[in-house]
Amino acid sequence: MSSRLQNFIDGAFVEAHGQDTIEIINPTDGRQVAVSPISDAADVDAAFAAAQRAATTWGRTTPAERQKALLDFADAVEAHAEELVEAQHRNTGQPRWMITQEEIGMGVxxxxxxxxxxxxxxxxxxxxxxxxxxxxxRREPVGVVAQVTPWNYPFLMAVWKLGPALAAGNTVVLKPSDTTPESTLVMAQLLGDILPAGVVNVVLGDGGTGQLMVEHPTPAMVSLTGSVRAGRQVAATAARGLKQSHLELGGKAPAVVFADADLEATAKALVEFGTFNAGQDCTAVTRVLVEHSVHDEFVEMLARAAAELTTGEADESKNDYGPLNNSRHFQTVREKLSRVPAHATVVTGGVPEAGGAGYFVPPTVISGLRQDDELIQEETFAPVLTVQSFSDEAEAVALANGVAYGLASSVWTSDHGTAMRLTRELDFGCVWVNTHVLLVAEMPHGGFKDSGYGKDLSLYSVEEYTRVKHVMHALGQ
Structure with a gap:
């Protein structure tokens, strides 16, 4: 029997005023696991009122007090790791081992x-x-913050939002994705035993609920991780209220592979980095750009590495990655893969079967695409790697930068000079050398161009949740 979810407002779980609901579906088998409300204006008002009441007190806590609260939160997450994993697995279908290692462990x-x-x-x-x-x-908290998180890493993205906002002394109203709310509600319950009422509030709902939050007069800042389309809407709405905005949006990450790289090891790594979490990662490798002299050989290596991966098994512990998150996204990916142009070749994988159990997509490698093709220019958000060839560094850079996104990229070479030149020329917020995707808390994460603006992680993210005030004293007064 599926559960009925509630909002978390002013330190307690409460029924939503909104009467419409959303069915929460486990994407591994299409089974309903919960029913979530679509919060309306009254719910959003209540959440922001609670955050506003808590803002003055929480904003005047000492850094040591905020540090202790966050350390207590980390300890509580560790103690309730299994509960968090199960809540998230029900909504995402991600293998439990992946949630444990890559979200709970990293989030702590x-x-x-x-x-x-x-x-x-x-x-x-x-x-x-x-x-x-x-x-x-004086560095001060901005005050009340509206935050919206995505469905690809529900727990970890909530940590990336809440961590810097709370560290800087802000209060929060957070809306998780409409398809993956449960791990966020477990977090809210844990925080209810740690923070004063109203410091963190969670409202459930759809895009309309998120729009109500952005339009609301109370928040001084809006932070979104999501699609470019959603980012543009948030930026436009926030601008009307002169609110600060922080947008971490999509990506179309290139991996530039030179002939002097360790090709076999590189191919295995790129397939892993391109299919991790079913490719539902805005930093995932999606475009492989390989030097012309080794192109054909490298395509074969990618295909062999992809064939070694497992997905779609009923025993999710056997899967290297899980399903796509929801039926709508699954259908979008199927349609894109069905439109592969005649001049391209699907080397392995391709259009997933419809009507099976779960929204699984096989690891897919496509060669022969042109720079203006849809699968090169538009984010796929699936375990799909495209392969293009280049003749020299200038062409490699032109192909890599020739998309609207600017979040992440990587260079694969044994030559230090090549690596240094490419890291300078690639127009992306992060450039890895001989690796990809890896993130550490001390370094910033965020992109350029259509990938948005603002930084997650690092001290830069905490600073973004502050405002700067100049104070001047007349010494003779």
Whole structure:
């Protein structure tokens, strides 16, 4: 029997005012596991009222107090890891081992980083920039923040939102994706025992609920991780209220492979980095650009590496990756793969069967696509790698940069000079060398162009949740 979910507002779970609901489906088998409300304006008002009441008190806590709260939260996540894994698996179908290692474990580490970061914010030195007057800088929380998280990494993306916002002293109203709310609600329950009421509030709903949050007069900042389309809508709406916005959007990451790379090892790595989490990662390898002299050989290596992967098994522990998150996205991917142009070759994989159990897509490698083709230019968000060839560095850079996205990229070579030149020329917020996807809490994550603006992780993300105030004292008064 599926459960009926509730909002978390002012420190307690409450029924939503909105009468419409969403069925939460386990994408491994299409089974309904929960019913979620679509929160309306009254729910959003209640959440922001609670956050506003809590803002003054929480915003005046010391960094040490905020650090302790985040450390306690990290400890609580560790203690309730199994509950979080099960809640998320029901909504995403991700293999439990993956959620445990890549979200819960990493999320705990990131929370502990943000706990430390709470005590490191600083301004410029106080001094007399004008005779007889002393100036200094105050870093203050922006106040109340509206946050919207995606369905591909529900737990970890909530950590990336909540961690820096709380470290900086803000209060939050967060809306998880309409298809993956349950792990976020477990987090809210844990935070209810740690934080004062109203500091973190969770409202459930769809895109309309998110729009109500962005339009609401209370939040001073809106933070979204999602699609380019959603990002543009949020930016336009936030601009009307002169709200700060933080947008981490899509990607179309290239991996530039030179002939002097360790080709066999590189092929295996790129398939792993392109299919991890079923390719539902905006930093995932999607476009493989390989030097012409080894193109055909490398395509064969990619196909062999892809053939070694397993997905779609009833025993999810045997799967290298799980299903796509929902039927709508599954159908979109099927349609894109059905439109592969005649000049391209599907080397392995291709259009998944419809009507089977779960929304599984086989690892797919496609060669022969042209730069203006849909599968090169548009985000697929699936375990699909395209392969193009280049003749020299200039062409490699032109192909890599020749998309609207600018989130992530990688260079694969044994030549240090080549790597240094490419990291300078690639127009992406992150460039890896001989690896891909890996992230650490200390380094920023965020892109350029249609991939949005603002940084997650690192001290840069905490600073984004602050405002800078200049204070000047007249020394003679």
């Amino acid at each position: 580490d990131h929370l502990r980083f943000f706990a430390g970061a709470a005590r490191t914010l600083e301004g410029r030195a106080a001094m007399e920039y004008m005779e007889g007057h002393t100036s200094y800088i």
